[in-house]
Amino acid sequence: MELGHFGFARYLAPACRFLLSSLALAPCFVQASSATNETDKLALLAFKAAVKDPYGALASWNDTIGFCHWHGVTCGPRHPRVTILNLTSLGLLGPISPHIGNLSFLSEIHLQNNRLVREIPPQVGRLRRPTSLHTITVSGNRFSGTIPPSLLNLSSLTRFGVLDNRIQGSLPAGLGLTLPNLQIFSIAKNQLEGPIPPSVSNWTKLEVIQSGANKLSGKVPSFKNMPWLWYFAIFDNQLGSGNAEDLSFVCSLTNSTGLRFFGIDRTGLGGALPKCIGNFSHALKWFYVNENLMFGEIPGEIGSLVNLDHLNMYANKFSGEVPSNFGNLQNLGALLLTDNNLGGTIPTSLGNLTKLITLGLGWNNFHGEIPSHLSKCQSLQWLDLSNNNLSGTIPPQLIGLSSITIVTDLSWNHPSGVLPMEVGNLKTLTELDISDNMLVGEIPNSLGDCTGLTTLRMGGNFFRGSILQSIKSLGGIEELDLSRNNLTSRIPEFLALFRSPKLLNLSYNSFEGMLPLEGVFKNATATSIIGNDELCGGLPAFHLPKCISKRSKRRKIHVLVSSACATFVIIGIALVVVFLYLRWLKKKVKEPISTSMDDSCPNISYRALLKATDDFSSMNLIGVGNFGSVYKGMLKENGTTVVVKVLHLVHRGALKSFLAECEALRNVRHRNLLKILTVCSGIDHQQNDFKALVYEYMENGSLERWLHPNPTPSHGNEPTRTLNFFQRINIAIDVASALDYLHHQCHIPIVHCDLKPSNILLDAEMVAHVGDFGLAKFLLGSSSNTVANRTSSVGIGGTIGFAPPEYTMGCKVSREGDVYDYGIFLLEMFTGLSPTDDTFKDNLTLHSFVAEALLERVLEITNRILLQERENHSSPNGPQHWLSESDGIFQECLVTELTNDVDDFKALVYEFMVNGNLEDWLQLTPGENEGPSNEAVSSASYWPVIEILGCEVALHN
Numbered sequence: 001m002e003l004g005h006f007g008f009a010r011y012l013a014p015a016c017r018f019l020l021s022s023l024a025l026a027p028c029f030v031q032a033s034s035a036t037n038e039t040d041k042l043a044l045l046a047f048k049a050a051v052k053d054p055y056g057a058l059a060s061w062n063d064t065i066g067f068c069h070w071h072g073v074t075c076g077p078r079h080p081r082v083t084i085l086n087l088t089s090l091g092l093l094g095p096i097s098p099h100i101g102n103l104s105f106l107s108e109i110h111l112q113n114n115r116l117v118r119e120i121p122p123q124v125g126r127l128r129r130p131t132s133l134h135t136i137t138v139s140g141n142r143f144s145g146t147i148p149p150s151l152l153n154l155s156s157l158t159r160f161g162v163l164d165n166r167i168q169g170s171l172p173a174g175l176g177l178t179l180p181n182l183q184i185f186s187i188a189k190n191q192l193e194g195p196i197p198p199s200v201s202n203w204t205k206l207e208v209i210q211s212g213a214n215k216l217s218g219k220v221p222s223f224k225n226m227p228w229l230w231y232f233a234i235f236d237n238q239l240g241s242g243n244a245e246d247l248s249f250v251c252s253l254t255n256s257t258g259l260r261f262f263g264i265d266r267t268g269l270g271g272a273l274p275k276c277i278g279n280f281s282h283a284l285k286w287f288y289v290n291e292n293l294m295f296g297e298i299p300g301e302i303g304s305l306v307n308l309d310h311l312n313m314y315a316n317k318f319s320g321e322v323p324s325n326f327g328n329l330q331n332l333g334a335l336l337l338t339d340n341n342l343g344g345t346i347p348t349s350l351g352n353l354t355k356l357i358t359l360g361l362g363w364n365n366f367h368g369e370i371p372s373h374l375s376k377c378q379s380l381q382w383l384d385l386s387n388n389n390l391s392g393t394i395p396p397q398l399i400g401l402s403s404i405t406i407v408t409d410l411s412w413n414h415p416s417g418v419l420p421m422e423v424g425n426l427k428t429l430t431e432l433d434i435s436d437n438m439l440v441g442e443i444p445n446s447l448g449d450c451t452g453l454t455t456l457r458m459g460g461n462f463f464r465g466s467i468l469q470s471i472k473s474l475g476g477i478e479e480l481d482l483s484r485n486n487l488t489s490r491i492p493e494f495l496a497l498f499r500s501p502k503l504l505n506l507s508y509n510s511f512e513g514m515l516p517l518e519g520v521f522k523n524a525t526a527t528s529i530i531g532n533d534e535l536c537g538g539l540p541a542f543h544l545p546k547c548i549s550k551r552s553k554r555r556k557i558h559v560l561v562s563s564a565c566a567t568f569v570i571i572g573i574a575l576v577v578v579f580l581y582l583r584w585l586k587k588k589v590k591e592p593i594s595t596s597m598d599d600s601c602p603n604i605s606y607r608a609l610l611k612a613t614d615d616f617s618s619m620n621l622i623g624v625g626n627f628g629s630v631y632k633g634m635l636k637e638n639g640t641t642v643v644v645k646v647l648h649l650v651h652r653g654a655l656k657s658f659l660a661e662c663e664a665l666r667n668v669r670h671r672n673l674l675k676i677l678t679v680c681s682g683i684d685h686q687q688n689d690f691k692a693l694v695y696e697y698m699e700n701g702s703l704e705r706w707l708h709p710n711p712t713p714s715h716g717n718e719p720t721r722t723l724n725f726f727q728r729i730n731i732a733i734d735v736a737s738a739l740d741y742l743h744h745q746c747h748i749p750i751v752h753c754d755l756k757p758s759n760i761l762l763d764a765e766m767v768a769h770v771g772d773f774g775l776a777k778f779l780l781g782s783s784s785n786t787v788a789n790r791t792s793s794v795g796i797g798g799t800i801g802f803a804p805p806e807y808t809m810g811c812k813v814s815r816e817g818d819v820y821d822y823g824i825f826l827l828e829m830f831t832g833l834s835p836t837d838d839t840f841k842d843n844l845t846l847h848s849f850v851a852e853a854l855l856e857r858v859l860e861i862t863n864r865i866l867l868q869e870r871e872n873h874s875s876p877n878g879p880q881h882w883l884s885e886s887d888g889i890f891q892e893c894l895v896t897e898l899t900n901d902v903d904d905f906k907a908l909v910y911e912f913m914v915n916g917n918l919e920d921w922l923q924l925t926p927g928e929n930e931g932p933s934n935e936a937v938s939s940a941s942y943w944p945v946i947e948i949l950g951c952e953v954a955l956h957n
């Protein structure tokens, strides 16, 4: 059972939003002071000296301007003393200087989201006017040590945040008395231990307590006097003893009339849930008590909390029935009662929960029929009814509920009958488990429509018949379990072609014949075939008998062959086969072409191309690719210069590549895609099949030639030129726009599959056009589920150095694959190194090379040409001087950002490399990429590159 996505992040999100919005600037009136303002300046400089500042965020902290105007520093309105220090999210590294304690007038310190280390200096709590400090937030750093006692003695403190650090120690007993004004107490995700002191009941102004994910222990005190408390999160600690009185504090929260979040999960708390929960605030949205030791009946009073969004009670020992008034919880998005001792029938009222997305009722003792009324939950995406005593038949309405995309688990029940054909409605479902039931009959053909499936478990039923051809379309399957059924006949070869199976279980059936040898059948640990007595052959590791009957058949054939008559028969058959194949081939080729090009784009003849290219003379040859040669030519009738790609049809795959490209380019139109003008499909002079694609001509050739100019130009007068930083960024944007179009704007999304500089062409204006769609694939459906249509695929393509790890890991052809390629392309553009460079071998790749250099050595690996360019052009005239016309839209938006300082330029490049989401993108390494890395990830991966330079608006206009 996978419940990981209900984890920590969910708890934090509402509170974080609140913290961000509530920590607004508070005006601060400071008393006159005789102390000199030099003290504050020196303290700030000491702070600056102690930290590393890789982004130059504190560059303004110098003598040119008064310290009150330094970045992140705010002084009081009457006197030049620092009152607010706000250094949020600046990438600062290192320790905090104790001199910060000299900023005696500080009222707010915001240091969250940096990489600050060591202890929080106790001097912070020893300001000379502790009459004034009310806010300290240092969340999201790497502070260690203990919380200085001096801090927890500041009675002025209203907001205290140290969330997500590495702080140890325990909370002082008098905490509730020393901080009487506290509103926000946020210590979650540290290593704090010991009890929550009972004195916290004195915090009458408390609004938020976040103490989750620590090692706190002992009895939970009363929170009776906290009318403003709305966020109560103490989850993931070692509180409670598992006994009945563990939950005695719960009723104290009924006084908090605005309570919205209640999270006490994973705390070891035991006992029965008190009925007073019905008196909780009706504003309550989040109720988490999962993974505890609670028992007894679920109080029906919960049914009155009509604003509940999440009701997580799984993994306890609740018994009795599900209260039928849960049907009143109209706003419920998640109901998780999995893994308890609940019984009875599943109430029909649950069908009223039309907003329900996640329903977990598995691992209980429910009986009765599988509830067909759940099919009224039209938002349901995740359904788990497994491991109950449900019987009857599988309701067609429920198994065909097309909203379900993540999981349907009906395993380990007692339903009988057939698997309804409506299962084919679950086109985007990723996991279906109907194992260990009593299902009979054949597997419905429609199962082949569930092309999103990655896990299919059907073991332990009475399915009979053969493995359907329709299963062939489930090419994205990673786990296929058909074991313990009555399946017969041969194991189809297409299973060997599945790209990503990690587990194939065919054991205990009645399969017969030869075991395939390729693909997953090469892996005796991933594949299980035991208990099939009629199988033979296969790799030795499977210990199957040799296929004797086959061999004797073959021997008979030998005998036959010796007779002349038989020879004629065989030749005859062969001729018929060849004839049929040729006809098929012709039909196959003709079909897409006749439909692929519209009337405005007539077929061109072989003769016309011959003329245009001077008989395909080598003078006009401008490249030789995987599947064809590329010529430059001029169409005689209108004088247009074109590029002609002649397919090498002898090359296996060339024809498929031709079809893929025609199909992909049929309906796409975008400024940054190479336009196909026409195609030629005919017969050449030698009566051979001839196929060619004709594109518009790109004056500046392929990007490859610009990035890696040949030191000894083979083509005579070809000038050696380089691209400057801005041209490169423009190209990066052009390519991102093309990808965005292919992935998100096309009617049927297209994955390019072979993005690299040699496939990116530059026109006279240096606008980039993505070309070469010979390996492109369509994505089925336009949902977030990115499984490629394998029926139109031409096998795994890509080029060494570019092929995303997903491919080599045996995952799906997906948008993420292109995004990965895009990332490599960016690295190539800005380091000037090719991923196929000789330096990169064994474990060293361009990817790991750059990852290694982040953050400290980025400029070292940045293409020398880029930095050189800037230095050469650096002049007193300012940046305009070195930005040429062709630098495009960035001219405008960058001029304001740049000075003519070389270091500033380096900072900009640095910013681009480090913050241009490259760091995030580098996370797309094999293994870590297996989560739900969907559209959100992929679209987020090329746009920030652009946004980082603040030019988003310019771009979209």
Ligand SMILES: *[C@@H]1O[C@H](CO)[C@@H](O)[C@H](O)[C@H]1NC(C)=O
Pocket: 023, 024, 025, 086, 087, 088, 110
């Ligand atoms: C602190 O600075 C950040 C970034 O400039 C800003 O978003 C935030 O609102 C500031 N917070 C306060 C309390 O001033």
Ligand SMILES: *[C@@H]1O[C@H](CO)[C@@H](O)[C@H](O)[C@H]1NC(C)=O
Pocket: 059, 060, 061, 062, 063, 064, 065
């Ligand atoms: C000093 O600060 C000013 C103004 O904030 C800034 O323009 C200048 O670049 C800084 N000087 C140095 C050497 O960082």
Ligand SMILES: *[C@@H]1O[C@H](CO)[C@@H](O)[C@H](O)[C@H]1NC(C)=O
Pocket: 037, 038, 066, 067, 068, 080
């Ligand atoms: C410090 O005080 C002096 C006079 O008291 C004033 O001229 C100067 O501007 C102050 N410095 C800052 C940074 O405000």
Ligand SMILES: *[C@@H]1O[C@H](CO)[C@@H](O)[C@H](O)[C@H]1NC(C)=O
Pocket: 176, 198, 199, 200, 201, 202, 225
């Ligand atoms: C403060 O906390 C103590 C327990 O530590 C308790 O005895 C006392 O009654 C509390 N005071 C108030 C006003 O709640």
